[in-house]
Amino acid sequence: MKEITLSAERREALCRDVQKTFSTKFDETLSDFRAGEIVDLMLKTMGPAVYNQAVQDVRAHLQGKLDDLDGEVWVDESA
Structure with a gap:
């Protein structure tokens, strides 16, 4: 899997x-360095799990849309 990165902003x-x-x-006051280290640690340890969950959520959402496609765009040919 590709490494998860964030924009600087x-x-x-x-x-x-x-x-x-x-x-x-x-x-507790954290320096910029310590806060950055925490963000990096959380991204490294939690990032893949959160990313994978988001992919599964999108897949389920899109599958629901695909399953409903006939109902949305089906045209009765006998009419």
């Missing part, structure tokens, strides 16, 4: 969210 936003969470919930 998204990574920075996640780092800020981690810093805010640690500050408000744990009364």
Whole structure:
């Protein structure tokens, strides 16, 4: 599987969210480096599972649409 990467902007936003969470919930200030390390760790450990779940969710959604395709676009030929 391809490595999961984030844009610089998204990574920075996640780092800020981690810093805010640690500050408000744990009364701990994280440096940019430490927040980045946490984001990288979470991406490495949880990223593949979240990605795979998203793929399965999309597959189920699209399969439902395909299963309903006849009902949506079927034209009665005898009419």
